Amino acid sequence: MADDAQQGQKRTPRWPFVVAALVVVGFIAVVLAIIFVPTSHVWTDDAYVTAHYTVVAPRVSGQVFSVDVDDNQPVHAGQVLATLDDRDYRTALASAQATLARDRAMALDAQAAVTRQPSLISEQQADAEQIEARLAFARQNARRYTNLAQSGAGTTQEHQQSDAEQRQLEADLAGARARITAAQDQLPILRAQHESALETIHLDEARVHQAELDLSYTKIRALIDGMVGEKSVQVGNYVSPGAALMALVPLNQIWIMANYRELALRHMQPGQHVRIHVDAYDVTLDGIVDSVPPGSGAAFEPIAPENATGNFTKIVQRLPVKIVLAPNQPLARLLRLGMSVETTVDTGLADVAAHQNTAPGTVTAK
Template structure:
């Protein structure tokens, strides 16, 4: 009878095991949630780069495209060419204008150099007339005396008086001409200076025309790979029109969007592990900088939390992680790849360090 009672009594060990599993699982979950970890991970990350949009600086017709999609290019390599004939003609015209204006400068300089001689010539002529005037006055006085004594005629006296007055008028005219010639000298010098400034303008125009002609060769600004090519020979393009993009393949970096609470121990210089989904490979990286704002702060339509319907949402900040140099596998990266990043923060006390520092330790 006792043997039957023992068989009917349920075993307790399944409940104990279940309770232990639940306790261990809850402990692990609580530990993950509440205990700090030196490794912070996110899968909200991708490969990014500051690429260049290639656009012409001058209008013109494309006569040649020298690269194709996904082609590697070197800095300074010609990517496309515009028709240069209009700009060659403009350069020839500006050079001819420079020669013309240089001749005007020479003429103005000769006028300035000739003017003092003309002034001296006028002064010499005035001296000659002045000497003749002395003789004419003396002669007029003699005939005046002779006319009073009856030894000379009135006609001769009147003739000498007229000759004297003519000499006086000639002297006044010559003196006025001297004043005008001296006053014209600053004007000639000003014209010469203006002609010299015109030469400077002509040289600037030539420089600009030379630049415009050089802009007909559209070149790569740095080493990289061509993408988004939309140009074809025969297209007429305007300044600023996007022709293609050049991505600097040696300057790719990781944009890892970490939750704000994950930045508690993060700072620039920490080691990061980058897992590339496309090739199932890992790369080493370094935290470059912590951004100045969250992604929502730069959104075209920023959230407005003052409307009365605020809901607290944990924000994400795009942490910049650069790929460590000297890794051959890094050449497989492409802009836009999805990656996973894990930063070894070593549980650094960022708050305490910042409290004793006058600079921003989370900025580069």
């Protein structure tokens, strides 16, 4: 009986162990092939939908009077998103316009003074010429009465009156000439005042224009077509310039940011075809490699990693590759920012091999 049991154990089949060993060896071979054997398809699941979205912020401060959009609402460029209380800005505009009207009237007065001044100068010159004529006659009378007084034919009173009249006319002529000089000197001053009034008008016009702009800024409008997201503004809020009210996401301008390991970029070039699998909808879209970045994410961090140390551990870096969607894909409208996707780039290894440098591990920049 013992011999029969031993013979039974010896006859136990060994094929399960052989199959298990083959499976393990095959698995190891597949893993090594994936790691070391070059392939034309490069895959990653570290990829997300992204876009350059716009943060909507007011340009003036004020209390929110109305909010005209809801969350996730599509909007068009120029559409009013929210309105601020504009009463203060209307008052400021009216004040600026009143100041402009006053200064324009003052400028007209200054212009009239400049226009009138040459006439005043001419009038004063005419008065001076009239005085000169009278003075010439008075001097002749004075000489005549002096001669008569010396000959005894005239009276002393007449002689004194002629002398007094001559001196009076001489004084009047000096005054007239002084007024002419003052009027001539006043002309450039009046012109300068007119120029100053015109500059004041320009300043007032700029203030009116700024007041009009400030009033228009109370209506917060969309700058681009997109969908409203992250809306935080409510009626009654007091907002300041630059405060984020909501975001506008241009869904027609989204792309994929795929973070590939640096080893996967060896044969990757712009223009290569990409298969994009969207996890949320379990659909596959077509894309195109747009560009490969100039550096990894760690290279642009505010505090760059310091590797010049005694204990160094090499870490494979990832670089964000920009992938754009191919046109004429209706399902692309389903994509939203932040969605996870899987991307597979067809590097066309046989096509790009001729572009590689002969030095091992280098890639020709395109």
